[in-house]
Amino acid sequence: MHCKKAVYGHCYALFITLIMNQYYILIPKNLNLEQRLSKFPPDFKLSSDYCHYFISELIKESSYQNQKKNDLSSSTKFFIPRCSQINQSIYNDSKKHLDYLYKDFGGEGRMLFRKNYEESKCFSYNLPEYYWGDGELKLVCITEEDLIDNIRKYDKPQIDNIVRKRFNFTINYFDIGRFEFDAESALNELYQKYKQTGNYAKYLKNAVRVMKFKNGYFPFWHKPKTDGRLHTAITQFPKTCRKYLKYDGERLAEVDLSSSIPFFLSYILSIPAYTPTAISAKDAVLCAQLPYSEDILHHYMLVESLVRPSSREITDFAELIQNNRLYEFFMIDFMNLDNFDVGFENMFQRPFDGDMDDLKTYSKRRLLSMFFANAKYYEQEQLVFYRHFPSIHDVIKKFKQTKFRDFKKSKRHKKLAFMLFQLESHFMLNIIAREINNKFKRKIPLFTLHDCLVLKESDLDQVYELMHEIFIREIEYAPNMTKKIWI
DNA sequence: GCAATTCGGCGGTCTACCAT
DNA sequence: ATGGTAGACCGCCGAATTGC
DSSP states (O other), X not given: OHXXXXXXXXXXXXXHHHHOSOXXXXXXXXXXXXXXXXXXXXXXXXXXXXXXXXXXXXXXXXHHOOOSOOSHHHHSOOOEEOOHHHHHHHOTTHHHHHHHHHOOGXXXXXXXXXXXXXXXXXXXXXXXXXXXXXXXXXEEEEOOHHHHHHHHHHTOOOOOHHHHHHTHHHHTTOOTTTEEEOHHHHHHHHHHHHHHHOOHHHHXXXXXXXXXXXXXOOOOEEOTTTTOOEEOTTTTSOGGGGGGEEETTEEEEEEEETTHHHHHHHHHHHSOOSSHHHHHHHHHHHHTTOTTOHHHHHHHHHHHHHHOOOHHHHHHHHHHHHTTOHHHHHHHHHHTSTTHHHHHHHHHSSOOOSOHHHHHHHHHHHHHHHHHSOTTSOHHHHHHHHHHOHHHHHHHHHHHXXXXXXXXXXXXXXXXXXXXXXXXXXXXXXXXXXXXXXXXXXXXXXXXXXXXXXXXGGGHHHHHHHHHHHHHHHHSSOOOEEEEEOO
């Protein structure tokens, strides 16, 4: 047993020294530990890597806190508990280091504040405002191997084994050795944005995401019974920082499904379900696609067979979506509603100035909100939708309102969102992404971003073609798709 | 033994990010 | 409006503890 463990440990050590001999931590640009060390030399061998790591942890934890105000001083005032046992397990000499940082040398002030609430609770720490400076953060690379090993051991993302197996086709591409990430530029851009908006809490949260990515911290979450989407470091990554990511030295790009949720709605409507035999055919087609929530699907089909949407409407609806004209179709009607001015200002924090792209975005968000919301909201928009697609409106409304399983009365409308999200993620993950992987024998790295596939720039065109083919084959028509390069 | 208090779990809210 | 991640906070409810 002991022997086995030692061999395994050896391999593991080799593995991590090859690709993980560095670790990035986040500290204020202003923090000058070296100066303090030279002015007040410690009487023991002090590791500045550990001090920096500890301060970085305080910053990371601060980013998770929430408060009413989001300015610099409100975002940095928190005392963060750090248990001495854990500190010690990461770095043996942690106590000496923390005492040094806490010590008030010659009235110059402490580098750390420390607070002890009560017995049996651990100390908590806070980096004084002075050391945050103007709030700008920088990434520093630390190199002490034992420390890094311990950090990684302590702070490893927990990935459910089922999730790992089910999504290994994309999880394996999350390899920090193949990513190239200009984190410095990304941080700088985030800081410029903070200067404009004054929202420090947001800057802090995004800076921590940048640090985690830089360190190859890649967690994965998947809940098949709700949205069924795969949430990754990419789905959480700040949009403005995407252009600083490269993979195998190449730019990244995405193929995006236009109005993907309405597309899947039109798909599920378009399969005939009026006769008992047709229901079972539809059943067979769709059950294979929602293996985790067959019951929602059955329930939906029952409602649909009772209400019977008009096939004329379904064709028109599907055509609007395939031509990517759905949101434009509703935008003028939405603009003429009583609630437009208030609604627009709530969404954009400014009045409407006649820009058609803004209007289209507004229309898109209102329409989707309406689809997902409890039928008692968005009444004006529902009326507009009803005027154009009365029977589709009735199916949706009926489905949202009927009693189902253990959904509370106030939550019954959510099953539409669940069903559509699950259909979308099933197609993207289990059909499209898997097939690309199989067809190209794992030579095309891919990442899913809900309704997007993210790829290397050079793979973009052939994947686009293949996606189109798959849609035509699986459901006889394809949604409008757009290609975008992350620049 | 009963009433009053306290505590923990649960569910809801909020903030931030991403997507539709 | 919906979904996911994170943590804090609040109110509710029942169980456990405390007080008389």
